[in-house]
Amino acid sequence: MKGRKGLLRFLPLTAILFLLAGCGEERLTALDPYGPQAQWILDNMILSLYVMALVIIVVFVLYFIAVVKFRRKPGDDEIPKQVEGSKALELTWTIIPIILLIILAVPTVAGTYYFAEEPPEAAGSSGEEEAEEAAAEAAEEGAVVIDVTGHQYWWQFDYPQGFTAGNEVYIPVGEKVWFNLTSNDVIHSFWVPALGGKIDTIPGVENQMWLQADEPGVYKGKCAELCGPSHALMDFKVVALERDEYDAWVENMSQEEELPEENTVASEGRQVFEDQGCIGCHAVEGQGSAQGPTLTNFADREKIAGVIDFTDENLEEWIRDPQSFKQGNNMQAYPNMSDEEMDAIIEYLKTLSVEDGE
Amino acid sequence: MSTAAATKDKSVLWDWLTTVDHKKLAILYLVAGGLFFIKAGLMAVFMRIQLMTAENDFLTGQTFNELITMHGTIMLFLAATPLIFAFMNFVIPLQIGARDVAFPFVNALGFWIFFFGGLLLSVSWFFGGGPDAGWTAYVPLSSGEYADLGLDFYVLGLQVSGIGTLVSGINFIVTIINMRAPGMTMMRMPLFCWTGLVISILIVFAFTPLAAGLALLMLDRLFGGQFFIPDMGGNAVLWQHIFWIFGHPEVYILVLPAFGIISEVVPAFSRKRLFGYTAMVFATLVIAFLGFMVWVHHMFTVGLGPITNSVFAIATMGIAVPTGIKIFNWLFTMWGGKITFNTAMLCASSFVPTFVLGGVTGVMLAMTPVDYLYHDTYFVVAHFHYIIIGGIVLGLLAGLYYWYPKMFGHKLNEKLGMLMFWLFYIGFHMTFFIQHILGLIGMPRRVYTYLEGQGMETMNLISSIGSFVMGAGILVLLINVVYSAFKAERITVNDPWDARTLEWATPTPIPEYNFAQTPQVRSLDPLFYEKMHGDGTIKPAEPMEDIHMPNGSILPFIIGLGLFTWGFGMVMINMENPIIPPAVVIGVGFVLTFGSMFIRSIKEDHGYHIPVEQVKKIEKEVS
Amino acid sequence: MSSSVDFSKGLPSHPEKATLEGKNKFLGFWVFLGGETIMFATFFGTFLGLREGTAGGPTAEELFSLPLVFIMTMLLLTSSLTSVLAMFSMKKNNHKSMLVLMIVTVLLGAAFLGFEIYEFVEYVHHGLGYTTSAFASSFYTLVGLHGAHVLFGLCWITTLIIRYSRSGITLTNAPKFYVASLYWHFIDVIWVFIFTVVYLLGIGGA
DSSP states (O other): OHHHHHHHTTOOTTHHHHIIIIISOEEOOTTSOOSHHHHHHHHHHHHHHHHHHHHHHHHHHHHHHHHHHTBOOTTOOOOOOOOOOOHHHHHHHHHHHHHHHHHHHHHHHHHHHHHTOOOGGGTTOOSHHHHHHHHHHHHHTTOEEEEEEEETTEEEEEOTTSOEEESEEEEETTSOEEEEEEESSSOEEEEOTTTOOEEEEOTTOOEEEEEOOSSOEEEEEEEOSOOSTTGGGOOEEEEEEOHHHHHHHHHHHHSOOOOOOTTSHHHHHHHHHHHTTGGGTOOBTTBSOOSSOOOTTGGGOSEETTTEEOOHHHHHHHHHOGGGTSTTOOOOOOTTOOHHHHHHHHHHHHTOOSOSOO | OHHHHHHOHHHHHHHHHHOOOHHHHHHHHHHHHHHHHHHHHHHHHHHHHHTSSTTOOSSOHHHHHHHHHHHHHIIIIIIIHHHHHHHHHHHHHHHTTOSSOSOHHHHHHHHHHHHHHHHHHHGGGGTTOOOOSTTTTOTTTTSTTTOOHHHHHHHHHHHHHHHHHHHHHHHHHHHHHHOOOTTOOGGGSOHHHHHHHHHHHHHHHHHHHHHHHHHHHHHHHHHOOOTTOGGGTOOHHHHHHHHHHHHHHHHHHHHHHHHHHHHHHHHHHHTSOOTTHHHHHHHHHHHHHHHTSOGGGGOGGGOOOHHHHHHHHHHHHHTHHHHHHHHHHHHHHHTTSOBOOOHHHHHHHHHHHHHHHHHHHHHHHHSHHHHHHHTTBHHHHHHHHHHIIIIIIHHHHHHHHHHHHHHHSBOOOHHHHHHHHHHHHHHHHHHHHHHHHHHHTTOBTTOSOOOTTSSOHHHHHHHHHHHHHHHHHHHHHHHHHHHHHHHSOBOOSSOTTOOOSGGGGSOSSOOTTSOSSOBOOOSSSHHHHHHHHSSSSOOBSSOOOOEEEOOOOSHHHHHHHHHHHHHHHHHHTTSSSOSSOHHHHHHHHHHHHHHHHHHHHHSOOOOEEEOHHHHHHHHHHHO | OGGGSOOTTSSOSOGGGSSHHHHHHHHHHHHHHHHHHHHHHHHHHHHHHHTTOOTTSOOHHHHOOHHHHHHHHHHHHHHHHHHHHHHHHHHTTOHHHHHHHHHHHHHHHHHHHHHHHHHHHHHHHTTOOTTSOHHHHHHHHHHHHHHHHHHHHHHHHHHHHHHTTTTOOOTTHHHHHHHHHHHHHHHHHHHHHHIIIIIIHHHHTO
């Protein structure tokens, strides 16, 4: 395990492709933490388990002794001594639990404040607006602040550089990344188990949290608040890159749109993309609206719509009937698109990448 | 009595529809609650079938969401609550030595309103599907924009059944405070009565915020209110606060009577008085009080800030102390006793370690930052099922086996009982223990499926198999009920368990007036006291007199029907092309409800008297 | 149980609590009012949480007029007083005076309700519809719920007056009148809170 993680560090930028192609492991479980938050959670969970194990052992031992030792034998009609109670015992099992709880309460409070940490410049400011301003300042000074918006059933990530990503959020390794979270429709909950805790995205409310990944890699994220029929399929990914790779990625994402070369299948696809109105919901490099996931780096994604394997067939089926994959999602179906148009559009979509250094 | 009734079928039905007798209402509650329990249990089995394998397509996401919503809603409001009310209704008047509850009419009213409310919720399946926003119905998912008619049925069904629960709660408070027999001081009351009193108070203070919250949601959905719409100045988090101000005490409303049942069954079959009675009463009160101070622990991930989260985390941990007191007192009740292990005692005693497992995860959940991990995952699902099944259901099963002979005149078969217990108990742990780990490896709750390759397949399969085993346990219970009804030996003695409290001093079957003469209570565990210090019978506190009894009435049924009609009419406002204008249906409902109330208020009903000669005759027959 | 009370010396000093039935009603109703208090508290909380949410619609400062609300408050407070006096009459076994005072209570309550309806109509004319904003919804719901309670109280007390106009005060109807008057006080207290929280805070803009 350790060896592989160490090796990843030295992989060049193109390794992202390799990672995304599914060869790298996708980290999900909270029992194998990759960041300080997740580590804190695991450590304190284990602390609480020790304390609770103590309680459980005491109760179980007493219980099993009582059950075995004080069974009534057949024909035994003796009335046992009627004990009213015992002040000393009552005090014992009041005071000892209180002590145990204090052991848990101290890290709980400390941790609550640790998790609620604000971007460095924001410390000391009280008002919510001030905090937001400070966050913006922090962004200017290099701290990564990403705006997250939950949608039925996808995630929108707005970077301070002005571009948008859908369903896959890229972060630099080894530093705290701040997220400002809200929702566009119902309540969702933003959760990356291997990196840290979760927080709800609520319409009309802006929440803040931070996460940090200590190793490069892909971390699976999930929506943890019931948000409709396809709640189970509202997955996303956190892609953690070394800082220089991250900067390169940001650079690529921020570039002007490069249309496909003329008179290719891909350029036809681009035409279809506009004619069919796809661009009305899906922006490409800042062109078009963001009602649906931005497709700027669509071809870099491992999954379509966060959950479907990226193959031509699946992509076609998804465009023709999105409901069959994700019930209740808001994408329009295009069942009557001709095969040529479909091929063209798929070809075009597959050119949408930012990772070959262009 | 039953032979006379059996010859005229119609009168049997009429008798049950109009009864105000707490013992019969208890049986109605038991049957209605039992049916709802089976229905919601089957839904759980369907959900486990869906989750048995990865990417299963047995159910769609929409259907699955309807099932989780109905499962949770029915289990809490329409199964657990009425089953608890069944025992409270049957046992509390007997345990305090009363002839009936304080307001027999209101008692019947409570049942019928609850029943029709449940019916209203259930008919949603025939009008486009059940509610689908989870039993917590968080806005905006439950608002008019995102949810269909099912949510209207949810809002109105719960509103109606909540009224029933509320009036029953008031009734129990008055009964326990005003109707106790001479000598039955508060500190001589059985713990089941104490918990009954405390949860009735909780009902009054928790169901009213729920009623208000449901009213807000209804106004939003039906009349364009803007309470929860952020763009119109509303606030989506408000609903969560209101819901959990109700929702957390609701947990105690259900679990405290289960504690009460355990506190009756364990002493009876350990042949020893309850250890630390005073501490138990005190702990009950503290739990109830703290229950109102901790609702935010359901909302740690809402982002309310570190101060709020810390305060509520510590308050939540505080609840562990009185609960621990209870656990140890039960242990020490058994300690040094002479324990008989029949099904009732098996359920009651196995409750103790099981509940501890649910309790410790509760404390773990109270650690706010760690809760950022647990929240809304299968860890939470496992936790509250340990509380609800390991606590409430085991308590109810213990109560069922324990009081069954008094209620129905015969015991349940012990062999089938043991089989049920082991199937249910093993199945339960198999289903839910593993779900703790599923949560930690990243399975959120309320997901209708999970993708392959996340390491969740095996554990989900085990969990599903466990749920089938549990289901088999309940099936054995049903077989037992039928089998015992035909085959079991009739009970003719007052006290088949050699128990301790006043309900076992009444004849079996119990005459409708319970006690021919109001009993004189001399101690805690009055029957046991008389066995030790007297001749084993309870002394009367009054001479044999004519007994005043309330008349039966069909009005509670009609009021329930009226509220059902009203609620259905309200739902019709959101229906496309209703056949009858909704206003008409609402009007009919109003007339039925308020008309009945009006009749009740102007027609004086003084009840009737059973003459003393007849009382003597009945007493001779049953003894 | 009522048979155990000695009537020979006239009514007992607390006719509403003389029988077990009366005692039960008395306690049960107090508990019910406890529940109602919590329910109103929830609506108050909702209103306080949403009163800034006017969404561009009319605000409290723009709408509320103190004189009107003051008149309404006085009407309701007076009606509460007359219902107390009615209970004193009941305890003195003065049936006629009790009925008259109860009728005055009903009239004052009806006047209050009239003003409230006028007030709502006025606000709607000023552009505060039920669906205008969260503030509007929560205002109409809270104050309207109180109004519905007033209406129910009026119907209830009227029914009692008509039903027992000739029977005199008995151990059966004394608890009923008593409980109705308790309910009336409760409505009055709720109004005092509405006056403070909704109107005074609204006009003061705090």
